[in-house]
Amino acid sequence: MLCAVLALGVGLPAGLGAGPAQAEGLEPRAAPTKGPVTGLPMPRYVSMKASTANVRRGPSLGHRIDWVFKRQNMPLTITHEHGHWRRVADRDGAGGWVHYSLLSGVRTVIVEQDMLQLHTRPDAETPITAMLELGVVARLGKCGPDWCRLRTGGHRGWARKAALWGVAPGELRE
Missing domain, CATH: 2.30.30.40 (SH3 Domains)
Structure with a gap:
C-alpha cells in the first residue's frame, strides 16, 4: 500500500475535526488484566519490528501459517500471551500468533x-x-x-x- 504525507506551509487555515474511528474493545477497563508472561496490561498496543511476520494459528512453529503481515511499524494489539508468543490483531481484527521477537513496544498509529x-x-x-x-x-x-x-x-x-x-x-x- 502506498501512503503519502503532504507538506503544507505553516499558517494555512485550520479545518474542521476528524471523524470518529476507534478500535472497539480497547476502551479503558476498570481493572485491566495483565499478561501471564510479561505482567504488562492487556490488551495493549505494540508495533511490528520486522518487515514481515508469519501469523500462525497457534503459539508455536508447529502451527499452520494463516498469513503474513508485511508492514513494518504497523500498530497491533496484543490480546494474549503464551511463552514467547503473542496473539495479535490489526485494525481490521485480523490476527493470530506471532513470535515476540517480531514485535516492538514502540507505539505507532x-x-x-x-x-x-x-x-x-x-x-x-x-x-x-x-x-x-x-x-x-x-x-x-x-x-x-x-x-x-x-x-x-x-x-x-x-x-x-x-x-x-x-x-x-x-x-x-x-
Missing part, C-alpha cells in the same frame, strides 16, 4: 481519516503543518484527552485522537 490535518499545537485553530493520507503509519508521541502528537515522513504535529487507530480513547501519554 494508523491514520483512519483521509487528509488528516497535523497542527502545530493540539488545537484546530492552529496552523497546519502537514496532511496525512488514509493508511499512513505514524510514530505516536504525547497524547492528551483529544489530541496526539505524531511524527512521520519528516513531519511532526498534533492530530485528533479520534482519527487514529493504535491509541485508546481515554489513553494519556507523556
